[in-house]
Amino acid sequence: MRRTIFDLDVLRTFSTGMELGNFAKAAERLGRSTSAVSAQLKKLEEQAGTPIFRKAGRGLALTDAGETMLGYARRLLELNDEAAAAVNSVELEGWVRLGLQEDFGENLLPEVLGRFARAHPKVRIEARVVRNAELIERVTSGKLDLALAWSDGMLTAHCERIGDVPMCWIGPAEGPPAWQATSGEPMPLASLEAPCLLRSAATKALDEAGISWRLAFVSPSLGGLWAATAAGLGLTIRTPIGLPAKLRPLAPEAFGLPDLPKLGLVLHQAEAELQPAAARLGELVLQSVHGALPD
Numbered sequence: 001m002r003r004t005i006f007d008l009d010v011l012r013t014f015s016t017g018m019e020l021g022n023f024a025k026a027a028e029r030l031g032r033s034t035s036a037v038s039a040q041l042k043k044l045e046e047q048a049g050t051p052i053f054r055k056a057g058r059g060l061a062l063t064d065a066g067e068t069m070l071g072y073a074r075r076l077l078e079l080n081d082e083a084a085a086a087v088n089s090v091e092l093e094g095w096v097r098l099g100l101q102e103d104f105g106e107n108l109l110p111e112v113l114g115r116f117a118r119a120h121p122k123v124r125i126e127a128r129v130v131r132n133a134e135l136i137e138r139v140t141s142g143k144l145d146l147a148l149a150w151s152d153g154m155l156t157a158h159c160e161r162i163g164d165v166p167m168c169w170i171g172p173a174e175g176p177p178a179w180q181a182t183s184g185e186p187m188p189l190a191s192l193e194a195p196c197l198l199r200s201a202a203t204k205a206l207d208e209a210g211i212s213w214r215l216a217f218v219s220p221s222l223g224g225l226w227a228a229t230a231a232g233l234g235l236t237i238r239t240p241i242g243l244p245a246k247l248r249p250l251a252p253e254a255f256g257l258p259d260l261p262k263l264g265l266v267l268h269q270a271e272a273e274l275q276p277a278a279a280r281l282g283e284l285v286l287q288s289v290h291g292a293l294p295d
Contacts, residue, residue, distance in 0.1 A: 004047055004048075004049070005047075006044075006047055006073075006076070007040075007043065007044075007047070008076065008077065008080055009040070010040045010041075010043055010044050010047075011044070011073040011076055011077055012030070012073075012077055013026060013030060013032070013037055013040045013041070014040070014041065014044055014052075014069070014070070014073055015070065015073045015074055015077055016029060016030060017037070017041075018062075018070055019290050023037050023038075023041070041053070044069070048065060048069060050063075050065045051063050051065065051066075052065060052066040052069055053066055054066075074287075074290075074291050078115070078287060078291075081283075081287070082115055082118065082119050093122040093123060093277070094123055094124070094275055094276070094277040094278075095123070095124045095125075095126070095277070096123060096124070096125050096126070096145055096146070096275075096277050096278045096281050097125075097126045097128070097143065097144045097145045097146070098125060098126070098127045098128070098144065098145065098146050098147075098148075098281060098285070099127075099128045099129075099130060099134075099135045099138055099139065099144040099146065099147040099148070099149075100127070100128075100129050100135075100147070100148045101129075101131075101132055101135065101148055101149050101150055102129055102130070102131065102221070102222040103222065103238065103239060103241050103242045104129075104148055104241065104242065104289075105129035105222075105242075106242055107241070107242045108148075108242075108285075108288050108289065109127060109129065111288055112281070112284050112285055112288050113125060113127065115284055115288075116280070116281055116284055119280075120277065120280065123277045123281075125281070128144065131192070131196075132149050132150050132196075132197060133195055135147040135148075135149040135268070136149060136156065136268065139156065139268045139269065139270050140156055140157075140268075140270075142270050144270060145269060145270050145271075145274060145275075145278040145281075146267065146268070146269050146270075146274075146278060146281065146282050146285065147267070147268045147269075148265070148266075148267055148268075148285060148289065149265075149266055149268060150197050150198075150263050150264065150265060150266075151263070151264035151265065151266045152197050152264070153264065155266065156266075156268045157272075158268065158269045158270070158271060158272050159266050159267060159268040159269065160266065160267045160286070161264060161265075161266050162265045162266060162267060162286065162289055162290070162293075163264075163265055163290075163293060164262035164263065164264055164265070165239045165240075165241065165262060165263050165264075165265055165293060166239065166240070166260070166262050166263075167198060167201060167237055167238070167239055167260040167261065167262065167263050168237070168238065168239065168240060168249040168250070168260060169235055169236075169237055169249065169250040169252060169255070169257045169260070170229055170235065170236050170237065170238050170243065170247050170248070170249055170250065171229065171232075171235050171247070171248065171250050172229065172230050172231075172232055172246065172247065172248070173230070173245065173246050173247055173248045174246075175232070177232075177235060177250060177255060178216075178229075178232045178233065178234050178235055179234075179235055179255075180255060180256065181211070181255065181256020181257070182256070186212040186213050186214045187206065187211055187212070187213040187214070187234075187235060187257075188213075188214060188216030188217075188233065188234035188235065189202060189203070189206075189213050189214065189215055189216060189217075189234050189235065189236070190216055190217040190218075190219070190225055190228045190229050190233055190234035190235065190236040191215060191217070191218055191219075191225070191236060191237075192218070192219055192220070192221075192222065192225055193218055193219070193220050197263065198237050198238060198263070199237070201237065201260060201261060201263070202236075202237040202260075205258040205259070205260055205261075206258060208258065209257075209258035211256075211257075211258065216228075216233050216234035217233045217234050225238075226244050226246070226247060229247055230244070230246040230247055235250070235257075237260065239263060241293070265289070265293075267282060267285060267286060267289075269282065
């Protein structure tokens with residue numbers, strides 16, 4: 001039986017195009033012509049032995065096989081890049097200070113730190129998982145080299161906007177939610193302590209929709225917020241990232257809730273040009289975040 005060996009260069013084009021949502025943009029980023037990119041995608045389908053794309057209106061969408069291929073492509077590229085960094089940067093040393101928003105603390109931080117530590121064992125990392133306002137203050141004051149934070153549109157001097165993440169109403173995974181529009185009662189809102197971008201978005205959306213609400217639970221930590229929401233003390237608002245199994249997103253139209261906007265996600269850095277260790281860690285954070293973002 002002939003063994004299939006996927007071309008990593010082709011997989012990188014495929015992954016980049018899906019990340020950017022446009023293969024013309026991928027061609028520009030990778031320094032290739034659009035015809036060369038088209039040839040690579042055709043080669044990928046030939047290697048896979050099954051259609052990767054299907055027509056969706058005027059554009060393309062992934063088939064089930066394409067979705068599977070994308071997941072493996074990202075993993076193969078991450079391993080390839082990790083190996084290259086480990087071989088070519090074995091002497092990388094120093095100290096990197098990384099800050100993350102709480103939503104990424106449990107699912108992204110261990111993976112990023114594990115990959116980085118395997119490739120660069122001589123680098124010491126100080127990681128801090130805190131609220132958004134503290135992340136921005138620490139990176140602008142030089143107390144952090146990198147910070148992954150939500151954004152309300154305001155950017156720091158040195159940052160990269162990663163994308164926009166949908167916000168959603170969240171309730172318990174099992175049983176009825178804590179509120180129904182037909183109840184006639186104010187909606188019980190579970191929230192983090194102010195200031196909180198998502199809390200502000202929730203109250204604004206409710207006010208504009210003419211839905212009365214009350215603060216039923218306020219927590220200083222995301223863990224406390226998850227526990228209160230799972231217990232049915234109130235509904236909360238967050239993104240799908242890092243959502244525990246005991247909770248689920250609620251379809252607004254099904255529960256009489258207003259639609260919510262998207263939330264910007266930005267990687268801030270203290271300086272325009274980071275030290276090599278910090279720059280490499282920033283690359284890994286970006287790779288992992290793109291893999292975690294909902295399609």
